[in-house]
Amino acid sequence: xxxxxxxxxxxxxxxxxxxxxxxxxxxxxxxxxxxxxxxxxxxxxxxxxxxxxxxxxxxxxxxxxxxxxxxxxxxxxxxxxxxxxxxxxxxxxxxxxxxxxxxxxxxxxxxxxxxxxxxxxxxxxxxxxxxxxxxxxxxxxxxxxxxxxxxxxxxxxxxxxxxxxxxxxxxxxxxxxxxxxxxxxxxxxxxxxxxxxxxxxxxxxxxxxxxxxxxxxxxxxxxxxxxxxxxxxxxxxxxxxxxxxxxxxxxxxxxxxxxxxxxxxxxxxxxxxxxxxxxxxxxxxxxxxxxxxxxxxxxxxxxxxxxxxxxxxxxxxxxxxxxxxxxxxxxxxxxxxxxxxxxx
Amino acid sequence: xxxxxxxxxxxxxxxxxxxxxxxxxxxxxxxxxxxxxxxxxxxxxxxxxxxxxxxxxxxxxxxxxxxxxxxxxxxxxxxxxxxxxxxxxxxxxxxxxxxxxxxxxxxxxxxxxxxxxxxxxxxxxxxxxxxxxxxxxxxxxxxxxxxxxxxxxxxxxxxxxxxxxxxxxxxxxxxxxxxxxxxxxxxxxxxxxxxxxxxxxxxxxxxxxxxxxxxxxxxxxxxxxxxxxxxxxxxxxxxxxxxxxxxxxxxxxxxxxxxxxxxxxxxxxxxxxxxxxxxxxxxxxxxxxxxxx
Numbered sequence: 001x002x003x004x005x006x007x008x009x010x011x012x013x014x015x016x017x018x019x020x021x022x023x024x025x026x027x028x029x030x031x032x033x034x035x036x037x038x039x040x041x042x043x044x045x046x047x048x049x050x051x052x053x054x055x056x057x058x059x060x061x062x063x064x065x066x067x068x069x070x071x072x073x074x075x076x077x078x079x080x081x082x083x084x085x086x087x088x089x090x091x092x093x094x095x096x097x098x099x100x101x102x103x104x105x106x107x108x109x110x111x112x113x114x115x116x117x118x119x120x121x122x123x124x125x126x127x128x129x130x131x132x133x134x135x136x137x138x139x140x141x142x143x144x145x146x147x148x149x150x151x152x153x154x155x156x157x158x159x160x161x162x163x164x165x166x167x168x169x170x171x172x173x174x175x176x177x178x179x180x181x182x183x184x185x186x187x188x189x190x191x192x193x194x195x196x197x198x199x200x201x202x203x204x205x206x207x208x209x210x211x212x213x214x215x216x217x218x219x220x221x222x223x224x225x226x227x228x229x230x231x232x233x234x235x236x237x238x239x240x241x242x243x244x245x246x247x248x249x250x251x252x253x254x255x256x257x258x259x260x261x262x263x264x265x266x267x268x269x270x271x272x273x274x275x276x277x278x279x280x281x282x283x284x285x286x287x288x289x290x291x292x293x294x295x296x297x298x299x300x301x302x303x304x305x306x307x308x309x310x311x312x313x314x315x316x317x318x319x320x321x322x323x324x325x326x327x328x329x330x331x332x333x334x335x336x337x338x339x340x341x342x343x344x
Numbered sequence: 345x346x347x348x349x350x351x352x353x354x355x356x357x358x359x360x361x362x363x364x365x366x367x368x369x370x371x372x373x374x375x376x377x378x379x380x381x382x383x384x385x386x387x388x389x390x391x392x393x394x395x396x397x398x399x400x401x402x403x404x405x406x407x408x409x410x411x412x413x414x415x416x417x418x419x420x421x422x423x424x425x426x427x428x429x430x431x432x433x434x435x436x437x438x439x440x441x442x443x444x445x446x447x448x449x450x451x452x453x454x455x456x457x458x459x460x461x462x463x464x465x466x467x468x469x470x471x472x473x474x475x476x477x478x479x480x481x482x483x484x485x486x487x488x489x490x491x492x493x494x495x496x497x498x499x500x501x502x503x504x505x506x507x508x509x510x511x512x513x514x515x516x517x518x519x520x521x522x523x524x525x526x527x528x529x530x531x532x533x534x535x536x537x538x539x540x541x542x543x544x545x546x547x548x549x550x551x552x553x554x555x556x557x558x559x560x561x562x563x564x565x566x567x568x569x570x571x572x573x574x575x576x577x578x579x580x581x582x583x584x585x586x587x588x589x590x591x592x593x594x595x596x597x598x599x600x601x602x603x604x605x606x607x608x609x610x611x612x613x614x615x616x617x618x619x620x621x622x623x624x625x626x627x628x629x630x631x632x633x634x635x636x637x
Contacts, residue, residue, distance in 0.1 A: 089537070099530055106527055
């Protein structure tokens with residue numbers, strides 16, 4: 001089979017606000033709305049966006065830590081979003097996750113060795129000797145000394161802990177690692193070490209990464225392709241260099257312009273976007289970005305822009321910059337602009 | 345009753361060594377005093393036959409004797425050795441206290457873990473627990489004992505049951521908060537199945553609050569046993585227990601005060617020891633208390 005390693009189709013997650021036994025319809029938070037992308041083997045796809053745009057929810061949906069409301073997550077052609085718990089167990093080996101917080105994602109009561117060998121022990125029995133050998137091997141892979149296996153997380157530094165988190169993700173030899181803000185909690189110098197470690201691992205083992213971050217400099221450093229999310233939707237998905245060289249979607253443009261540049265001589269660009277991110281409980285009709293967009297036209301207020309493939313391989317959802325060839329509205333125009341989102 | 349603010353985070357900073365013990369005892373005086381006193385009482389109770397006389401031997405010619413070299417605490421209204429009875433009474437109190445505490449801790453923890461893990465079970469069982477909390481301990485004990493006849497076993501059951509809700513609630517809330525921790529999610533991502541996650545990642549962090557709660561339950565159980573025995577609804581009267589002794593001797597308080605004071609003081613000391621231990625453990629495990637080891 002030669003398709004992509006991971007293919008996500010129309011992934012959607014709505015969180016109901018409260019339980020609706022007595023109410024006919026309850027408002028929902030539209031955390032992730034109609035997200036589609038694919039990841040090839042050995043590739044790094046970065047997902048960027050502001051906090052609250054649904055990046056982490058995508059990661060949790062991919063790992064099935066939360067159940068999707070709709071859509072499919074295909075790994076080598078198998079839809080793991082619809083698998084039963086038991087069948088899912090076997091697929092856990094293919095996909096692992098590195099967590100954001102290296103402090104709370106490690107059980108404070110277990111030693112480093114116990115933490116990193118645990119995933120393997122969920123699938124096969126290990127003798128004492130095998131366990132020690134595995135722990136030493138994994139620690140070496142992430143650049144730590146095997147003696148560290150007897151340490152507790154509280155006896156390790158933040159960088160060392162994040163290395164442990166990576167070693168734990170490597171234990172099952174997955175083909176895909178999802179890194180949810182994996183370096184945001186670390187100092188810049190340690191960040192660089194961890195990023196280089198991830199790049200080395202990718203080269204050595206051909207692991208694909210879905211790398212979630214809000215830090216554009218990190219994304220520029222390690223990404224092959226970048227997906228920009230805004231309010232639960234992907235607004236632009238492009239090869240990394242192309243995206244940073246010439247952003248197409250106005251939101252991408254604003255995001256790149258707003259990123260700090262470590263160069264005091266360079267004047268800061270005027271940020272072309274004002275206002276706050278709208279609430280995902282009651283997102284604007286049409287393009288979610290239209291209330292803040294300098295280019296917005298009438299059509300943006302009515303229709304959700306469909307993702308349109310561009311000649312240079314990127315996909316952009318914008319009526320102005322990437323007009324669709326056919327004019328089929330994806331969502332019917334409704335008179336009132338801000339009726340709350342309801343699910344029955 | 346002191347309910348702890350649910351999951352206290354006690355993170356061991358290293359492994360415990362015997363050589364650390366004197367330093368730890370100085371740091372945590374309450375644990376040392378309470379634990380030491382309780383340990384002493386346990387040793388005295390276990391070694392009772394070695395140094396105390398027969399607590400059941402009656403001698404009508406030596407009724408209500410004052411303390412003497414032969415009978416250190418004198419004798420009661422049936423001429424029995426009050427010292428021997430007090431010492432053997434320790435066994436009853438300890439047995440009831442410890443078994444009730446362990447029973448309530450295990451039972452409550454099981455209910456709490458299942459309730460924290462399964463919502464349907466949670467809704468059903470926690471309502472039962474709420475109901476159980478409204479039944480007075482003494483009333484339930486009297487009812488159970490009048491159904492089955494007096495006995496230590498049924499007494500322990502009667503004391504344990506009303507303690508289950510407090511433990512179950514404590515453990516449930518600990519489970520609910522720990523199951524949201526990233527390391528639990530990480531374990532699930534690593535392919536761990538739920539029973540293993542519960543056992544390895546969730547249960548250990550419920551142990552500190554559980555230990556504190558068990559100490560409180562233990563002290564409570566000892567007092568309840570004494571109270572029930574005093575009322576005649578507890579340990580059968582032929583078995584020497586502190587409650588029984590105080591009950592049968594209270595008429596002779598003016599003539600032979602030791603018959604009431606000996607078991608009374610012992611009872612106070614034991615409950616104090618257990619409470620000190622509980623308070624000390626709470627300070628030890630509480631992240632907000634500054635003193636750590």
